[in-house]
Amino acid sequence: MIRRTWAVTKKEFLHIVRSPGMLFLVTASPLVMLILMAYALAVDIKSVPIVVLDQDLTPLSRSYIRQIVSGPDLVLMRYVGSLSEINDLLERDIIRAAIVISPGFEEQVRALSGFPVQIIVDGSEPKAGGFAFQHILGHTYNFLERQALQAATAQGISPTLLEAPLDLRLRVWYNPDLKAVQDIVPALIAVILGLPAISMSAALAREKEHGSMEMLMATPLGKFELLAGKILPYVITGVADVFLSLIVARVLFGVRFRGNLLLLLVLSVDYFVASLAIALLIAIYARTQRAATVFALLVFLFPGFFLSGIFFPLIAMPPEARMEASMLPVTQFVAILRGLFLKGVGLEVLWGNALTLLVMGLLFGTFAVLRFRKKLA
Amino acid sequence: MFQRIGSLIVKEFIQLRRDLLFVILILLGPASELTAVAYATGTEIRNLPTAIYDYDRSPESRELAQMIANVETFNVIDGGTDLHDATEMLDRGEVYMVIVIPPRFSDGLHAPTTRPQVQVILNGAESAAAGKALEAIEGTINRYSTDIVLELSAFPSLESLEPSARVWFNEELRQANYTIPSELGFMLYVVALWVAALGFSRERELGTLEQLLVSPLSRFELIMGKSIPAVIIGYFNFLLMLAMTVFLFKVPMRGSLPLLLVLAFFYILVELQRGLLISLLSETQQQALLTVFMLAFVDMTFSGYAVPVESMPLIFQKIAFIFPIRHWMIIMRGIMLKGVGLEVFWPHVVVIGVLGIVLTGVTLLAFRRALGD
Known part of the structure; x- marks a missing residue:
C-alpha cells in the first residue's frame, strides 16, 4: 500500500516539477509572498501629519503647539489660516487631524476657566485618525499637568508632591517593544x-x-x-x-x-x-x-x-x-x-x-x- | 459583428450554466463572505479580558480599578487571587492585560515623597489588541494622575478643561465604515479578475482555443466576447455588495451614487485588462488561478485594509501607486x-485611466503574440 501511495506521490511531484510555473508557485512563491507582505504589513503607525489653526497667537498657544509636536508621533505640516483650508486638506487625504486654537486661549487657560481648543480628526481612516486623536489628547494632558504644576508652584505648593503622582510600570510580555512584525x-x-x-x-x-x-x-x-x-x-x-x-x-x-x-x-x-x-x-x-x-x-x-x-x-x-x-x-x-x-x-x-x-x-x-x-x- | 459577439457571450453563459457550483459561488460567495467579515470585524477592538489584582483594597485603589473597568476597551474578569494564575492565563491567551495595584498604594498617593506604582502587564502576542490596550490604559492612568494634580493645585477639574473633539467623515470612528468599503472594493476586483483570467487559459487548456481562432470571429470580437461576461458578473457583484454595504451594514453614502456607479464600471474595465493579460500569458488554468491568487495577496495589502498605505515603507507606497486598487479605495472612501x-480625487481617476490605457496596450501585444495574427 505504501509503495502504491508513493507511486502516486511521485507522479504528482513530477507534474509539479515539470511545469516551471507550478514549481515556482508551490515552492518559492509562499516565501516570496511572506517577504513582500511582511515588509508591507508588519508596520506600526509611527507618525501622522497634522495642521494647526492658531487664532490666539500668544506665547501660551505657541507653547501648547510646541508640546503637541514635541514627539515624533505628530508631524506639524504647517499652520493654516482658516477652517476651510483644514476642510480641504482633510478631503484630499493630506492630513489626518487638525487642531484649532480659538481666540482667548491664553486668557482662559490662565484664568482656569476653560480650554478653547478643538481637535478635528479624519475618521475615514480610523487607524491613523484614532492614533492622531489619542496622541493629541496625551500631549494635551501633559500640557495641562505642566500648567497645573506652575500654578501650584506659584501658590507655594511643593512641585515634588505634584510631579507624576503615579508611576506606571509597563511590561509587555512576549513582544517587549510591541512591534507588529x-x-x-x-x-x-x-x-x-x-x-x-x-x-x-x-x-x-x-x-x-x-x-x-x-x-x-x-x-x-x-x-x-x-x-x-x-x-x-x-x-x-x-x-x-x-x-x-x-x-x-x-x-x-x-x-x-x-x-x-x-x-x-x-x-x-x-x-x-x-x-x-x-x-x-x-x-x-x-x-x-x-x-x-x-x-x-x-x-x-x-x-x-x-x-x-x-x-x-x-x-x-x-x-x-x-x-x-x-x-x-x-x-x-x-x-x-x-x-x-x-x-x-x-x-x-x-x-x-x-x-x-x-x-x-x-x-x-x-x-x-x-x-x-x-x-x- | 454584434451578432457574432452575442453568440460568443451566449456560449459563455451556456458553459457557465453547466457549471452550477461555480455560478453560485461567483454570484453569492463574495456577498456572503462580506457578511461574515463585516459581522466579525465591524466593531472596534473592545472587551479585552483584563485581570486586576488589587493588593491595596483601599477606596483609592478601588476607584482606579473602577475607572479601568469603565473603559470600553477592557472587560474586567476574575483572575483569582494568585498572581501566578495570571502567568498561565497570559500563556493561554485568556487574558490580555494584567494590572497589579501594590499594597500601600493609597498611602503612597498621599505621602509627599513617594510615587505609588501601578504595574501593567500586556499580552504582546497580538500586537493589534495590545496596542489598543496600551493606548487605553495610558489614557486612563494619564487622566487619573492629571485629575490628582489638578485636584492638588488650584486648577478646576479636568471636565471643564477638556478640549472639544470632532471626528469628521466617520463620527464615531467606526472601524466598519473603513473596513467594509475596503472589502467591497477588494472582492469586486477579485471576481472580475477571476472570471477574466480564466477566459483564454481555460480554452487553451481544453484545446478549444484553436476552434475559436479558426471560426469567423475576429480577434476583437473574441476579446469582447470574453470580456463582457466578466464585466457583467463583476458589476452584478458590485451592485449586490454595495446595496448590502449601505442598507445592511449602514455605511454612509454621502456622495454621488451615479458617480460611484460610473467609476466602478470604469474600474472593472481596468482590472479586466489585468485579468485578460494573465489569461493570455498563462499556459494552464492552474497557472492563471495561482497568479491571480498571488496578485490578490498583493492587492489586499495595497487596499489598506490591514495597515494604512501611508504607514508602509516608502518603496511600498511607490509600488502601491501603480496598483489600480489603491486609487479605487481612495475614490470609494471619498465618495462614500x-x-x-x-x-x-480627479488625480486618482486620471491615474486609473492611464493604468488602464497602458494595460490595454500590453494586453493587445500579448494577444497578438499569444494567438498569432
Whole structure:
C-alpha cells in the first residue's frame, strides 16, 4: 500500500516539477509572498501629519503647539489660516487631524476657566485618525499637568508632591517593544500556507476536467491510496515551506522562534492534513477547476485575512463570529504559530488547537474518502 | 459583428450554466463572505479580558480599578487571587492585560515623597489588541494622575478643561465604515479578475482555443466576447455588495451614487485588462488561478485594509501607486464617507485611466503574440 501511495506521490511531484510555473508557485512563491507582505504589513503607525489653526497667537498657544509636536508621533505640516483650508486638506487625504486654537486661549487657560481648543480628526481612516486623536489628547494632558504644576508652584505648593503622582510600570510580555512584525510574521506564515491547499484543489479538479482521473481510477489503486498519494506532495512542500519561513522570519525580520521544532513539525503536518482534507472535499464536489479554486478562495484566502485573527483579534469578535472563525484551520494555525514563536509554549497550552485540527483532518478526510467514487459517473 | 459577439457571450453563459457550483459561488460567495467579515470585524477592538489584582483594597485603589473597568476597551474578569494564575492565563491567551495595584498604594498617593506604582502587564502576542490596550490604559492612568494634580493645585477639574473633539467623515470612528468599503472594493476586483483570467487559459487548456481562432470571429470580437461576461458578473457583484454595504451594514453614502456607479464600471474595465493579460500569458488554468491568487495577496495589502498605505515603507507606497486598487479605495472612501467628488480625487481617476490605457496596450501585444495574427 505504501509503495502504491508513493507511486502516486511521485507522479504528482513530477507534474509539479515539470511545469516551471507550478514549481515556482508551490515552492518559492509562499516565501516570496511572506517577504513582500511582511515588509508591507508588519508596520506600526509611527507618525501622522497634522495642521494647526492658531487664532490666539500668544506665547501660551505657541507653547501648547510646541508640546503637541514635541514627539515624533505628530508631524506639524504647517499652520493654516482658516477652517476651510483644514476642510480641504482633510478631503484630499493630506492630513489626518487638525487642531484649532480659538481666540482667548491664553486668557482662559490662565484664568482656569476653560480650554478653547478643538481637535478635528479624519475618521475615514480610523487607524491613523484614532492614533492622531489619542496622541493629541496625551500631549494635551501633559500640557495641562505642566500648567497645573506652575500654578501650584506659584501658590507655594511643593512641585515634588505634584510631579507624576503615579508611576506606571509597563511590561509587555512576549513582544517587549510591541512591534507588529513579531506577531504579524508568524500569522502571515499560517495565512500564506493556505496556498498548498488551493494548488491541490486546482490540481485535482484539473484531472477531473481533463479526464486523466479516469485513467487513475482504472489502476489497481485503492481510494485511500490514491487520495493520500495526491495529498502527500503538498504536505511535504508545505512543511518544507514552514521551515524555510522560520529562516526568513529570523534572518530578515528578526523574529525568533521560541518553541520546540519537533512540535512545529508535528503541528504543521496536522495543519496541512486538515486544510488539504478540506481542499480534497472541495475538489470532489467541484466539476471544474474554476469552481474548485473559487471555492478554495472563499474558504482559504479571504477568511485567512479577515477572520483568522491576524489583524483583528478573535477575542474582540462577537461570539458567533468567533465560533465561525475557529472552524477555519488557518485560525488554529495562527494561534499555534504565535504560541510557538512568541510565547514558546508547548502542547500543554496548544492542545486545544492541535486537537481541533486533528478532528477536522479526520472528519473531512474520512468524508472525502467516502464521497470519492472510483467509478465513472 | 454584434451578432457574432452575442453568440460568443451566449456560449459563455451556456458553459457557465453547466457549471452550477461555480455560478453560485461567483454570484453569492463574495456577498456572503462580506457578511461574515463585516459581522466579525465591524466593531472596534473592545472587551479585552483584563485581570486586576488589587493588593491595596483601599477606596483609592478601588476607584482606579473602577475607572479601568469603565473603559470600553477592557472587560474586567476574575483572575483569582494568585498572581501566578495570571502567568498561565497570559500563556493561554485568556487574558490580555494584567494590572497589579501594590499594597500601600493609597498611602503612597498621599505621602509627599513617594510615587505609588501601578504595574501593567500586556499580552504582546497580538500586537493589534495590545496596542489598543496600551493606548487605553495610558489614557486612563494619564487622566487619573492629571485629575490628582489638578485636584492638588488650584486648577478646576479636568471636565471643564477638556478640549472639544470632532471626528469628521466617520463620527464615531467606526472601524466598519473603513473596513467594509475596503472589502467591497477588494472582492469586486477579485471576481472580475477571476472570471477574466480564466477566459483564454481555460480554452487553451481544453484545446478549444484553436476552434475559436479558426471560426469567423475576429480577434476583437473574441476579446469582447470574453470580456463582457466578466464585466457583467463583476458589476452584478458590485451592485449586490454595495446595496448590502449601505442598507445592511449602514455605511454612509454621502456622495454621488451615479458617480460611484460610473467609476466602478470604469474600474472593472481596468482590472479586466489585468485579468485578460494573465489569461493570455498563462499556459494552464492552474497557472492563471495561482497568479491571480498571488496578485490578490498583493492587492489586499495595497487596499489598506490591514495597515494604512501611508504607514508602509516608502518603496511600498511607490509600488502601491501603480496598483489600480489603491486609487479605487481612495475614490470609494471619498465618495462614500467624505461625500466629495471629482474636484477632489480627479488625480486618482486620471491615474486609473492611464493604468488602464497602458494595460490595454500590453494586453493587445500579448494577444497578438499569444494567438498569432
